[in-house]
Amino acid sequence: KQEVTQIPAALSVPEGENLVLNCSFTDSAIYNLQWFRQDPGKGLTSLLLIQSSQREQTSGRLNASLDKSSGRSTLYIAASQPGDSATYLCAVRTGNQFYFGTGTSLTVIP
Amino acid sequence: NAGVTQTPKFQVLKTGQSMTLQCAQDMNHNSMYWYRQDPGMGLRLIYYSASEGTTDKGEVPNGYNVSRLNKREFSLRLESAAPSQTSVYFCASSPFTSGNTIYFGEGSWLTVV
Numbered sequence: 758k759q760e761v762t763q764i765p766a767a768l769s770v771p772e773g774e775n776l777v778l779n780c781s782f783t784d785s786a787i788y789n790l791q792w793f794r795q796d797p798g799k800g801l802t803s804l805l806l807i808q809s810s811q812r813e814q815t816s817g818r819l820n821a822s823l824d825k826s827s828g829r830s831t832l833y834i835a836a837s838q839p840g841d842s843a844t845y846l847c848a849v850r851t852g853n854q855f856y857f858g859t860g861t862s863l864t865v866i867p
Numbered sequence: 868n869a870g871v872t873q874t875p876k877f878q879v880l881k882t883g884q885s886m887t888l889q890c891a892q893d894m895n896h897n898s899m900y901w902y903r904q905d906p907g908m909g910l911r912l913i914y915y916s917a918s919e920g921t922t923d924k925g926e927v928p929n930g931y932n933v934s935r936l937n938k939r940e941f942s943l944r945l946e947s948a949a950p951s952q953t954s955v956y957f958c959a960s961s962p963f964t965s966g967n968t969i970y971f972g973e974g975s976w977l978t979v980v
Binding site for chain 1: 971
């Protein structure tokens with residue numbers, strides 16, 4: 758069974774810092790990996806989708822990398838802002854199922 | 868753009884009562900999912916439907932039933948609610964092809980007392 762782990766569980770940084778969130782998975786036979794953002798009391802919003810054949814994806818200040826062979830992904834957030842405060846979840850697609858990590862709760866301090 | 872719509876958003880049930888969570892998507896997706904989210908546990912799959920007319924158990928199916936009414940709608944039923952089913956429930960949908968993303972509803976907050 759695929760298991761997805763995210764470290765750290767919580768992270769607090771001052772505004773303007775660059776930061777990295779980590780995601781690891783146990784089964785490398787994935788179709789894709791996604792990073793999501795979840796605000797309190799809300800659903801999940803997709804940030805970046807990386808196909809299994811890709812190494813990275815970028816959107817604005819966000820950059821996600823994928824090393825499928827080692828079962829790892831990172832989400833890099835540049836020049837963090839208070840509006841980036843949220844929980845970030847990664848998910849991998851294996852077959853027709855999606856497996857989620859427990860998330861990293863990010864707080865950006867003004 | 869409606870996307871994935873869930874109802875109700877909030878519900879309080881007494882132990883032993885039954886209820887149905889409704890979900891509809893307007894993106895013509897083949898696959899639909901029901902997850903529950905609990906603190907420290909992440910999102911856990913309850914049931915999913917790969918295509919219209921099929922349903923399969925996920926990681927935590929006990930105490931739940933589902934119906935894929937048509938391509939648009941996928942409902943989740945609690946036949947006899949228990950306090951352990953207090954959770955946030957998310958419906959999601961995805962195109963069948965493997966490279967695609969998954970889209971979530973806003974969630975349904977259920978409390979069983």
